[in-house]
Amino acid sequence: FCGACVSVCPTGALADKSSKWDGKPDGMEVSTCPFCSIGCQIELHHKDGKLSKVYPSHDAEINDGQLCVRGRFSMPEATHHHERAKKPMLKRGKYFREVTWSEAQEEVAGKLKGLKPEEFLMLVSGDLTNESLFSAQKFVRSCLSGNSIDSTARLALPGGLGLWTKLFSLPISIKGIAESDAIIAVGLDSRFYFSVVGVQIRRALKHGAKLLTIDARDSNLGRYTDHRLQPMPGQEGILLNAVAGCLSGKKTHLKTIAKHGGMDEDAAKKAIDRINAGANLSVIIGPTVFEYSDTVELLDAIFALAKRKNTNFMPLYHGSNVRGAVELGAFGELLPGGVPSKGPGISLADLMTGKKRPKVLYLVGQAPFLERPDCEYLISQDIYYPPFPIDAFLPAASFAEAGGSLTNIEGRVQELVKIETPPEGAVTGYVRPDWQIFSDLSKKLDCGALGYRNAGDILKEIHEAVPGFPAKPDREPRRLKAESKLTVEKRNDPPAGKGEFLLIVEPAGFQHRGTDLSSVVEGLGELALEQGVRLNPDDLAQLGVEPGGRITITVDGVEVTASTKADGDCPAKVIYCSRPSNFGGLKECKNLEPLYHLKSNPIHVDVKVT
Structure with a gap:
């Protein structure tokens, strides 16, 4: 839910909960959303000297009248919550x-x-x-x-500063996604994070672009994709590298795509041919994919695709x-x-x-x-x-x-x-x-x-x-000069552990400064999207656990008890858990702490009913 219906409601029947009694704003200023790396332009409406509500700005460069749920509804509560600390x-x-x-x-x-x-x-x-x-x-x-x-x-930058200075030196354009003829999206679900990227993908599809998704989960982009590769978690990089090899003319990689992507070789060849036919390619990679402990093939794929003409990148991260x-x-x-x-x-x-x-x-x-x-x-x-x-x-x-x-x-x-x-x-x-x-x-x-x-x-x-840094706000995109003296950390650690289930720990996104937004924004707290662990409903049924019930995960000899959420997008025998980078407002994470420091990601674990 992005709140677009509230923004365009002609009767006022729909209104922001936090500001429904504020009345007509005194004024409005166009600013930048402070919650993620996309940098959407927003309209800050104020009343009696205080932020009242936030609307998306019709900025053609980035969000063009769209916002995610976090940017649309969280700002007034995040800055005016009763627990806000304001005194030395x-x-x-x-x-x-x-x-x-x-x-x-x-x-x-x-x-x-x-x-x-x-x-x-x-x-x-x-x-x-x-x-x-x-x-x-x-x-x-x-x-x-x-x-x-x-x-x-x-x-937020796994792989080290050396890797990310190189990634920031690549062509990166949000607007360029909508202008693409072909798009490869890896590990991205745009419902709650990076929604504007999802909007730009759909705009490209309306103009005839072809979409190839590589995702272990049933993401929302799977509804729109022309070709879908669904590997086991942690193998997305293998598939992207195979796709990159095929796009460069190495047809032997079709077997790798068929083996790991759940697609036969003929279908894989058809998908590659369609993507290769696009003059302008966008490659979008979600934050979780960078978190895996085996990233060699992922990074090889990115830098191989960087040699291709007219290729736009979107290496997503939180913060x-x-x-x-x-x-x-x-x-x-x-x-x-x-x-x-x-x-x-x-x-x-x-x-x-x-x-x-x-x-x-x-x-x-x-x-x-x-x-x-x-x-x-x-x-x-x-x-x-x-x-x-x-x-x-x-x-x-x-x-x-x-x-x-x-x-x-x-x-x-x-x-x-x-x-x-x-x-x-x-x-x-x-x-x-x-x-x-x-x-x-x-x-x-x-x-x-x-x-x-x-x-x-x-x-x-x-x-x-800082060379190239403007002396005043300047909305012109800039490519960073890659610092060659910094090390690119390529990790090559396959899933460790033993057990029937595969656990994936991914970075939490609903955070601002030292606080988790779900603790100060009522709606995010009710959604509880990043609390507990998420499993396929069939797995919960086989375990005899109701959604919200508790399970015990054994990892590295340590038992961790966690509440569960049923998530139909999760593959069978796979558990997903969000790792906060800051713990302000999070009172129930102490028992999950062993999951934040694992030997590998993913990792094999045992599960039993608590």
Whole structure:
């Protein structure tokens, strides 16, 4: 459900639930959706100085009047939820108490002063604006003299930064999908994620384009496809590589397609001939496919297809400004402009594995832990509290209160318009943009490197530091220069484990900053699309489990109990589970934690009734 019917309803009988009593808006601003990498243009309607509702903008370049369910309905609740944290807080003895900004800054700066580079780590969200990401890395490198900065955006880019700088250097065009003569879609279901991509595919089909889908599941695109290949989960890359080989004239790959895709050789040849006849090809790859632990053939296929003329790519990932994080150096090993640093500091992996322990951990729009991580002093800077105890909380402005810019998957630097300017007070709170918090802290540390007056000053500095980055929002697509010194991580690990079922862990998509949107957006919470585990209804019936009942999954000798959802799109004997990158608002994930750190993906598991 995308909400298009609500947008076009001529009588007002259909209305947004969260704003149905707001009346006629006072005004509207065109902005950018802050929830995913597509960067749809949206109309932010405001009433009495507050965001009221969101409509899609009729932008011909990206979404052309369409939005997904998340972008259409989630924004007012995400920024106005009653649990929104809006005041500086410090731990005082056993209690967490409200303090002034000055008190919070003094204590945080005092904890940061004199730290050695190996005693500190900052984790930043891939949902921050370009201005805040650049300020964050500059704060760490200029004020704390180290490279100890990392991001869960790294989790959205499996294969490493070297792979994704190469992928971002390929031709990427959302509009180009609709102009294609042939489309290959791998592991994509566009009902709830990347809906605009699905719309562009259907537009191409209306103009006579041919669609080949490669998906283990019965995706919504299967309803429209001309040719469907349905491999076992984890083998999508094998099929894409075989298709790439056939398109380059190697007919021997037809046997591979027939073996793994559930299609005889004659049908496979017909499908390849139709795709090959298209002058303009689009290759779209969903996030789950990149998550597999065997990606050799997938990557070989992508770079083989990249040699084909007039080929457009769409390597999809979760996170609204992950590409911005890569370009602006929000990783220890990478400086702004994609230049390798002299040496990374502490990383998220170091912290997760216990390899290193920072004295001070600074989370900016991040909550990638279920429990408090091991450190002496923990700072959280976000719009909601994390799900574990902290020592200091710095309230950040939301997307509606901050403004700035975001970089979408195509490299467009698009404006995020500020439409709320709440007066500071006991009721409205004391929120500040992330970049401003860094700038204020730098002054407390006697560091003059971040003397910014506004977001525009930062964007101009980014323009000077990063080749090809615009000095102001510019919606022209940009191809990133691939950094050859970064390693492309090709993994070649087949499914491990023993058991009758195959478990696939895929990245969760309904997240923003450190919070899961299902915890603050009522409708997403009711859908519960990413909670529990999903199985084919026939498998549940054979197990004697009702939908919503619990099963026990044995993986690597560990038993995990999970609630179930019946999903007719799942293949037989296959279980799907979503892995959050942040745990804010998620109270029932603790028991699933062993599933987030597996030897392989997919992995064989045993299942029994709880």
